Amino acid sequence: MSKDLLASAKILGLRIHILHASTESDLNSAFETALQLSVGGLVIGSDVFFNSRSAELAALTIRHRLPAAYQYREFVAAGGLMSYGGSVEDSYRLAGAYTGRVLRGEKPADLPVQQSTKIELFINLRTAKALGLTVPATLLAQADEVIE
Numbered sequence: 204m205s206k207d208l209l210a211s212a213k214i215l216g217l218r219i220h221i222l223h224a225s226t227e228s229d230l231n232s233a234f235e236t237a238l239q240l241s242v243g244g245l246v247i248g249s250d251v252f253f254n255s256r257s258a259e260l261a262a263l264t265i266r267h268r269l270p271a272a273y274q275y276r277e278f279v280a281a282g283g284l285m286s287y288g289g290s291v292e293d294s295y296r297l298a299g300a301y302t303g304r305v306l307r308g309e310k311p312a313d314l315p316v317q318q319s320t321k322i323e324l325f326i327n328l329r330t331a332k333a334l335g336l337t338v339p340a341t342l343l344a345q346a347d348e349v350i351e
Contacts (some may be wrong), residue, residue, distance in 0.1 A: 218285075220236075220237070220240050220242060220282040221238055222237060224252070224253075225252055227326075230256070230260070230263065230316075231263075234263050234267050234269070238267055238268060239267075239268070241277075242269065243270075244269060244270040244271060244272070244306065245264065245269050245270070245271040245272070246271070246272050247260060247271055247272070247273045249273070249274040249275070249288070249321075251272060252305045253273070253315060254275065254277075257273070257275070257277040257278045257280075257281040257283065258281040258282070260273065260278060260281075260283060261278055261279075261281040261282035261283040262282065262331075263335055264283060264284065264330075265330060265334070268334055268335075269334075270284045270285075270334055271283055271284055271285075272284065272285045272286060272287055273285075273286050273288075274287070274288030274289070274315075275288060275291065276287060276291075276323065276325045276348070277348060279325040279326065279327045280325075280327075280350065281294070282327065282329075282330055283327060283330065284326070284327055284330045284331060284334065284336075285317045285324070285325060285326045285327065286323070286324070286325045287322065287323070287324050287325075288322065288323065289318075289321065289322060289323075290319055290321040290322070290323050293319040293320075297317055297318075297319055300317045301314060301317075323348075324342075324346045324347055325346060325347060325348045325350070326338055326342070326343065326346060326347075326349050326350070327344045327349075327350045328343075328349055328350060329349045329350065329351065
């Protein structure tokens with residue numbers, strides 16, 4: 204975890220707990236631990252294990268009444284509260300452009316490092332309602348998509 208994140212949490216008077224899960228049983232244990240710690244919400248880290256379990260993660264967050272954010276829209280479409288992260292579509296577009304340059308003969312080592320700068324916000328209002336949350340209109344206005 205970055206020092207900046209820890210410092211920011213301290214300034215805001217927040218405590219951060221890191222919970223790990225790499226198996227199905229770990230997921231349930233992590234949610235039980237989160238409940239025991241009385242956490243106010245979750246930020247689920249981007250991980251191959253989690254990416255393939257968007258629906259399960261969304262169901263667990265609703266069942267345990269824990270607002271959660273994840274990086275990808277699929278989590279929100281599956282019933283998660285919100286996602287905020289780099290655009291997958293834009294990342295693939297950049298990868299395709301790089302592939303084209305390499306196929307035209309450019310050396311990969313000579314290509315500059317690029318990263319998608321398009322950030323997307325998706326919010327599921329049905330989930331917010333199920334969790335008893337009111338999403339501010341200003342946040343809804345900034346969302347790329349709101350699922351109602």
